[in-house]
Amino acid sequence: MKTPLFLIALLLSGRLLAQTLNPYGHFTGVAGNELAYKTVHTAQGHAMEINGLVLQGTAAFTTPHGILTLGGHYENAPSFVKLYAADGTELISKSFTQTINLSLSPGGNFCAFHDMEKIWVMDIAAKTFRSAEGSNVFAVSDEGKLAYYNDRNSTIGSGELSFVLAGPVYRILFFGADPLFITRTSVLKMGSNGLSPVFTAAEGRVFDAGVIKGRLYISTKKELPGEFLFRAYHSADLLSFTAADEVHYPLAGATQNKTQQNSSPSSLPNETILNPIDYYTDTVYQPVGNSYNEMQEYSQGNPYPHPGVDLLGAYLQNTYSVKDGFVKAILTTSGQYHWRIAIANQNTSGYSQGYLYAHLEQSTIPYTVGDPVNEADVVGLLVNFPVTGFVHLHFARIGCTGATWSGNWHTFDNPLSYMSNFFDTIPPTFEITINNDPFAFRDPGGNYLSPDSLYGNVRVISKVYDRINASWHCDVHKLRYSVSPLAQPTLMLLDSLSWEYHHYNDYYFQGPTYMDLINTIYSRDLTCFSTADYNVRDFYHIVTNSDGNDTITANDGLQVFNTLSLPNGSYIFRVIAWDPSGNTSRDSMIIEIKNTSSGAGELLSNQVSITSNPFSSETVIVSTNGFNNATLVLYNAIGQQAKEIRNINGHTYILQRDTLQPGIYFIALSQGDLTLFTGKIVLLN
Structure with missing residues (x-):
């Protein structure tokens, strides 16, 4: 897909012309401190190259006190905050569960972010941190004054002041020393005497806001049949506002002829969806860069199961909603390359399933939290991800609770299995494991056994990968193993499902079970060491480590191939691998069971x-x-x-x-x- 040059020019010019409203209702000229970088590989994992310096993290910001970086992991959980001197010397490093929506004070002396539980404020000069209760909606002034919204008790506050609001707050910013709180229809100024509205939308809702060179810019959004109408306003004194640009944004679902896939608002098991970055094409051989629950290790020593699939695309490619729903979150886990929108199937403060669309250009998301979204409409455009050849949409089925979501959702199911216009004809590929053998055999003590002399409890390891319409090695979708007598190869004495990658994944909020997936599925010893990043992909699967059900726990890692269950003799051990499209490959080898040792x-x-x-x-x-x-x-x-x-x-x-x-x-x-x-x-x- 060719990148639309006029869109690139418009987005870039918007960063220079603050008064210009872009086609998606945003002011893109708000000055920022975030640095662009090139991803490089180091002994510690992937890092950022910035002006000749190699720094750890996935986002970097300039401050008067050095370069502030965050992240370290591809999906950024757990995360860290580091401060580097101008020569690249690390000055401080502190770990957090997440670093959501990090923002700097106007002068760059303080920053604030959310860890999914509370707000953290960093005094960058002093290299100190303090925490406060609140949601992921906040702002910090250059004096370190925090303004926050706490969705647990519907309060807003700053300094000694706090007030209860009837409705949610979607954004907070400082206009000079005064915090401004943006609700659905108003901009409220906080003072000792209470809250006073400085702007109220005549129709629709308040959409975007920013302070640019001492002037407050506001955009509103009105939903019309087949389009959104965005209008811009600005003020230098908060007393009078001047109307500026007006933008009509056409909705894709109103202009394209496509039958809706999911008209039901309920959460359906195994519901069919269409490709979110190629929604209107009937047959899509979609390239994929990472598969669901595939092991990732972009920071050495911190493996995790990938909580989604990475659909490879082009910079500024459209991303479409696959189901009607309601926006629960728009947030970033690590700066400009990690913005995402979470859309629930149901408008409830209780539990709902939904879909996650990540790595979008923030200024192209035409929605804000609370908005309804129709299936087949564009929810944003892909950001220019800083890894060569890896512009992509991270897409996942998710579930969470709350009127709004803070990023602590879980994922489940491989969405490729339910994508009706997704096609792939490339079967998985088995590799040599060790000693020119298809499989390796290891006892519970970690000792490798000869395949012609197996005894006792044995773990069987198979190395296999899949290519999904791309050159990247992804993990497979399902594995199964079987055992037959050599003399009767059609007789299945054992035939067991290892696992199918639809498992629950709680990695985003560092839950208790995500490492069970890694420890159960993958071998990580020196002989068969599983790892996966942008340079190396080695998937050594312990195929006998699970009982084959839909939940993996620590007890699955206790499963083994018990050779005592078979008489001594010669057998054929087989492994079959499936990809999400149902393509299969198989490998086998002859083994000898010798349980009698004297x-x-x-x-x-x-x-x-x-x-x-x-x-x-x-x-x-x-x-x-x-x-x-x-x-x-x-x-x-x-x-x-x-x-x-x-x-x-x-x-x-x-x-x-x-x-x-x-x-x-x-x-x-x-x-x-x-x-x-x-x-x-x-x-x-």
Whole structure:
């Protein structure tokens, strides 16, 4: 897609001509302190190159006291704030859960940001921090005075003053020493005697605002059939306002002929959607740079599961809403490249599902919090992301609670699976794992085993990736493994789903479970080390580490391939990989199970027999040498433990059916560290 040059020129000129209202209702001439940068790779991960300096972070701002940076991680959770001297010397670093909506005071002496719980104010010269209760709507003056809105109790405040408001506040700024609070229809000035309106929208709502060279600029937005009408006003004294530009913004859904996909306002499981950056094309071979829950590690030692999919596009490419909804948040996690809009399916302060559209040019978002959005309308244009070849939309299904959202949403489901006009024909690719073998085998102690001599509990590792209409290596969508006797390759003794990447992900608010995904799915030892950034993508999957259900917890990491569930012998171990479009690839290798490690074990195995097999109600296990506190374990056909009996003594043991379902079971009989017997039983109806 070609970048529209007139839009680039208009956006750039808007930054110089403050009085000009751009096509999306914004004043883009508000002076900013944010620096452009080039992304570079260092030993610590990805960093910013600015005027010959290499600084850590994903956003940088000039201040009178040095260069302030934030971030460090691609989706910016957890985050940090760093201050560098002019020569690149680090002066201070402090970590936070998030650094949302960071803004500098007019002179750059203070900054403020939200960590999803409270507001933090930094005295940049003193290198100190203080916190205050409030939402992600705030402003700070050059004297360090904080003005805030607290959505928990509907209060606004600054200094010693605080007042309760009936409706929400969408923006705060300082006009000289006076804080101004922007509600849906008014701009309120706070004073010791209370709140006084200095501007009220004659129709529609207040949309954008900024203080430019001592003058307050306000834009209003009125919703009309098929378009938005933006009007601009300005004032030097807050007493009289002069009308300026008027912009008509056409809505894409009113001018394009497309059948709406999602007319229901409810949250539907597995609802079908269209591609948000190529909505009006019927067949889209959409290139993807990162897949859902794929491991990421842009800062060394801080891996996380990617909470969305990255749809590759072009600078200033349109992004469309995939469903009707209501804007719950417009915020940035790290400066100009990370602005995002979150749209809930339902207009409720309770829980709602919705969609996240991230990495948008802020000045092209024609909505503000609280606005309704129609499916098929443009919600913003892609920002010029500072990684070569990686302009993209980060897109996710999300869920959260609250009248407004502060960024602490969770994600779920791979949206590519439900994108009806998305197509991909490239199957996943298996790679050599170690020693020129397709798979690696590791015991719970971390020791690697030879595939021709497997015993005990084993973790099986497979290295595989997917390409989704692009050169970037992404992770696969689903993995499954199976085991067959070498002599009977069509007989599946084990056939188990490893996982499918629809899992709940709480990374955005640093929840308790997101690292379970990393630790369960990926191998991270020195031999099979999983990592993924813009330069290296190595996905070593521990395919036997999950029970295959839709939730991964720490207990999944305890799952293993228990070779005791199969008799000694030669087997075929297979792994099948799927991508979100259903393309599949498979790999396999021959393994040898050798659980009996001594001649004594082999002798004991020969002394154990089962009198009735198959059986329906009970059978007798006989040992000519006698049992001494033996343990019997039964596994079902997919390797799950079905029953365990301890403290078996004597020469016989009667195995009762009890609650066991009909089918094939593998049994392992052990005594201390010694395996007495492994075999197969068949339970009839």
